[in-house]
Amino acid sequence: xxxxxxxxxxxxxxxxxxxxxQDYAQYNGYWLANTYEDYGASAEYRACRDAVIVTDxxxxxxxxxTGPDAEVLLQWSLxxxxxRLAVGQITYSTMCYDTGGxxxxxxxxxxxxxxxxxxxxxxxxxxxxxxxxEERGLRAWVQSSTQHLSNLAVQxxxxxxxxxxxxxxxxxxxxxxxLGWFRLAIGRIEHADGVPIVVTxxxxxxxxxxxxxCHPTHAPQVWDAVWQAGEPHGIAPLGLEALDILRIxxxxxxxxxxxxxxxxxxxxxxxxTVALPRKEDDFVGRDALMLRKDSQRxxxxxxxxxxxxxxxxxxKVYVGGVQVGTITSSARSPILRKNIALCRIDMEHSALNxxxxxxxGESGVQQPRSPATVIAYPFYDPKKLRVRS
Numbered sequence: 001x002x003x004x005x006x007x008x009x010x011x012x013x014x015x016x017x018x019x020x021x022q023d024y025a026q027y028n029g030y031w032l033a034n035t036y037e038d039y040g041a042s043a044e045y046r047a048c049r050d051a052v053i054v055t056d057x058x059x060x061x062x063x064x065x066t067g068p069d070a071e072v073l074l075q076w077s078l079x080x081x082x083x084r085l086a087v088g089q090i091t092y093s094t095m096c097y098d099t100g101g102x103x104x105x106x107x108x109x110x111x112x113x114x115x116x117x118x119x120x121x122x123x124x125x126x127x128x129x130x131x132x133x134e135e136r137g138l139r140a141w142v143q144s145s146t147q148h149l150s151n152l153a154v155q156x157x158x159x160x161x162x163x164x165x166x167x168x169x170x171x172x173x174x175x176x177x178x179l180g181w182f183r184l185a186i187g188r189i190e191h192a193d194g195v196p197i198v199v200t201x202x203x204x205x206x207x208x209x210x211x212x213x214c215h216p217t218h219a220p221q222v223w224d225a226v227w228q229a230g231e232p233h234g235i236a237p238l239g240l241e242a243l244d245i246l247r248i249x250x251x252x253x254x255x256x257x258x259x260x261x262x263x264x265x266x267x268x269x270x271x272x273t274v275a276l277p278r279k280e281d282d283f284v285g286r287d288a289l290m291l292r293k294d295s296q297r298x299x300x301x302x303x304x305x306x307x308x309x310x311x312x313x314x315x316k317v318y319v320g321g322v323q324v325g326t327i328t329s330s331a332r333s334p335i336l337r338k339n340i341a342l343c344r345i346d347m348e349h350s351a352l353n354x355x356x357x358x359x360x361g362e363s364g365v366q367q368p369r370s371p372a373t374v375i376a377y378p379f380y381d382p383k384k385l386r387v388r389s
Contacts (some may be wrong), residue, residue, distance in 0.1 A: 008068040011058035012150035012219030016227075017237065025240055028123055028146075029057035043153040044242035045334055048205055051234030052156035054226055055243060057204070057211070058219075060106075063118040063126050063144045069138035070114045075281050077132050078108065079265065079274035079289070083281075085110045088174075088199060090182040094265045094273040095125060098290035101261040102268060103128060105253065107202060109184055117145070121255050132284070150219040154226055155209030157386065158233040163210055165229045167199050179210075181388050189218075189225050197222065204243065206250025206381055207283060208389050245331045248342065250387075251302070251378035257313055258300060258328045258342060264292045267344060269300030300328070302377030303341040303358070305370045311341050313357050318357045318369065323351045327358060333379060340379045341372070352376060 005079065006381060009030050011017075017033045025029040035041050047053045065074060074082045080093035087110050095104045106120025118125065129142045154163055160176065167176045169187035179185050179201050188194035195218040203209030214222050226237060244254075251269070253259060259268035266274075266289075274289055305311070310332050317325035325345030333340050340356070357369040376382060 009147075011056055012214075012216030013056040013058060013152060013223055015220050016223040017056055020237055021239070023239070027240070028059040028061060028121065032056055032059055035238065035239045035241050036237045039236055041239065041241040041245070042334065044236055044243070045245055047234060047236035048156045048207055048238055048242070048246055049335055050157070051236070052154065052158040052162050052230050053236050053238035054223065054230070055153045055155070055238040056150075057144075057153050058150040058216070060146070060151065061118075061123050061125060062149050062151075063102075063120075063129065064116060064143045064145050065116040065118060065129065065140060066143075067140040068114055069133070069139075069140040070116055071255075073129065073133050073136075073138050073140040073142075074108060074116055076136065076283050078127055079279075079283065079285075080108070081275045081279040082108065082116075082280075086272075087112055088184055090184060090202060092182070092273060094270060095120070095122075095128070096274075096285035096289065097261060097283050098267070098288060099261075100264040100292045102263060102265060102283045103261060104255075104261045105259070105268075105270060105273065107182075109198075109200065111184075111198075119151075127235050137345075148215060149213055150216045150222075151211050151213045152219070152222055152226065153203055153205075153209060153211045154230075155203045155205040155207050155238075156231075157208055157389075158235075159209050161225065162230040162235065162308040163199070166190060166225050167197070167212075168194060169199075176210075189222060195221050195225075203387070204250075204252060205246040206252070206378065206384070207246075207386055209387070231317050244329075245333070248329050248340065249333055249335070249340070249378065249380035250368045253300075253342075254329065258344070263344070264289060266293055266296050267298045267300065269342070296347060298325070298344050299347055301343055301345050301350050302379055303327075303343050303356070303372040304373045304375050305339050305341065305358055305372035307339065307370045309360050309368075309370070310339055311360055311370070315361065316359045317343055317345060317372070318359060319349055324356065336379060342377065342379075345374070350374065
């Protein structure tokens with residue numbers, strides 16, 4: 001009998017995060033910090049909204065897609081029109097099954113004419129892409145770089161001030177101040193002979209922010225450089241607990257919450273990741289998505305509700321005695337000072353200001369109900385002025 005048990009791995013930033021916490025959670029086969037002992041989720045959250053934070057997201061699945069047919073493979077496999085993506089540009093897209101259900105969602109970085117990087121959450125996405133390439137006879141190669149590429153998110157209103165003194169880019173690349181939203185630059189830490197990195201203007205917090213991508217052996221040096229530059233600007237570490245509140249406020253989706261393989265991008269609130277009808281080329285799930293778009297049964301909406309109890313993922317939403325929706329994510333918003341939730345609800349009850357009831361607890365009608373109101377989301381900075389600043 002073979003033993004297939006695999007130990008959860010440490011990221012390249014573990015030598016630094018482990019000095020600040022022992023509270024870790026497992027994600028995608030890696031340990032990521034959940035909270036930091038001298039801070040706590042509330043202080044970490046506030047630091048992101050008011051100053052600047054660093055958070056280790058190295059467990060995200062990263063795939064290098066190369067070869068003369070790399071663009072063709074991604075054009076077939078993703079909902080976005082990848083042909084429109086310029087070198088140095090990033091786009092957010094979904095990867096769907098032929099049923100229209102979501103396999104993964106994430107970003108595509110175009111590093112060169114035939115060189116792309118996918119960053120998502122599903123560790124099986126690479127196998128699925130390789131299968132697509134094989135079945136279509138494409139000269140494209142898909143290789144996981146998760147173990148070879150660490151990434152540190154630097155987020156918050158002071159993030160540009162911090163990284164301005166950390167990121168060096170050569171003349172052919174944009175400077176940090178020139179780097180636009182969903183763009184990347186190739187550079188080094190501090191000077192021309194420093195640690196090689198890629199910096200992207202991306203994030204998962206709804207704040208102005210960046211991510212630094214480096215080899216795991218260089219991760220401690222990257223952390224130290226950012227931390228030292230950030231101390232005058234109120235830098236703090238941030239764990240998964242605070243990150244979840246931030247992404248809910250920003251209306252950003254999570255696997256297993258807002259979507260799974262039974263939910264399509266329209267039901268998950270990310271229908272914009274499917275370029276119908278603008279994308280002329282065929283792609284996986286196109287026919288199913290066209291049908292599902294025209295006959296959408298549910299919609300992702302925002303809810304606000306009172307009380308001391310925060311709804312749980314999966315709690316049922318009712319109108320009268322009829323279930324009309326399901327809570328996908330919920331939190332007590334520190335900055336808005338109210339309970340908020342994302343909810344997948346029947347189209348008939350999705351209009352703004354509609355009144356519904358949340359049954360607090362998985363057993364539904366047997367649990368106390370909290371009145372709730374359908375509201376617009378993102379709940380915080382709905383025009384995305386901060387992330388675009």
